[in-house]
Amino acid sequence: MTTNKERQLVVTWPDPAPAAEKVRSMSGLAYLTAMMNGELPAAPIAHLLGLRIAAIETGRIVIAGSPGEQHQNPIGTVHGGYLSTMLDSAVGCAVHTALEAGVGYSTVSLQVSFVRAPRAGGPELLAEGRVVHLGKRHATADGTLRDAEGTLYAHATTTCLILR
Numbered sequence: 001m002t003t004n005k006e007r008q009l010v011v012t013w014p015d016p017a018p019a020a021e022k023v024r025s026m027s028g029l030a031y032l033t034a035m036m037n038g039e040l041p042a043a044p045i046a047h048l049l050g051l052r053i054a055a056i057e058t059g060r061i062v063i064a065g066s067p068g069e070q071h072q073n074p075i076g077t078v079h080g081g082y083l084s085t086m087l088d089s090a091v092g093c094a095v096h097t098a099l100e101a102g103v104g105y106s107t108v109s110l111q112v113s114f115v116r117a118p119r120a121g122g123p124e125l126l127a128e129g130r131v132v133h134l135g136k137r138h139a140t141a142d143g144t145l146r147d148a149e150g151t152l153y154a155h156a157t158t159t160c161l162i163l164r
Helices: 017-025 028-036 044-049 080-097
Strands: 051-057 060-065 104-114 125-134 138-147 152-163
Touching (some): 017 028, 044 080, 051 080, 080 104
16 A cells, blocks of 8 residues: 655745846846846746756856656656756747847747656756857757756757747
């Protein structure tokens, strides 16, 4: 007989409206750097999944996360949706770092390939996104999801619509 010990996760986050207002007046790089430095709050999804910006420069960003038990799928590995969200954040934000103030983007497509399944409670994962092409109407970026040892878990490509 197994016992089922209930777990609970409480998530709090600051009001995202003030940060969303600033995005219109700041370059993507300045906006995301302010988030990384704690000058602006991270997006609510980052609080929910425990993600943070670990490194940033124009055309490149690294999103870090440590998947926990609450991110497991039914077979005990980290759910692909968590990995996909990390990669979507990295490749999309990489594009954002290259945009000037007042210009936005929206994901048109995201292709994720899973290489190996991480376990909850394992090493911190690092999703690195890099801009491949930045045009007037579309941008493409690619990304990898690795641990600090360099083990590859997944990789992705995206196409984003540039909103001028």
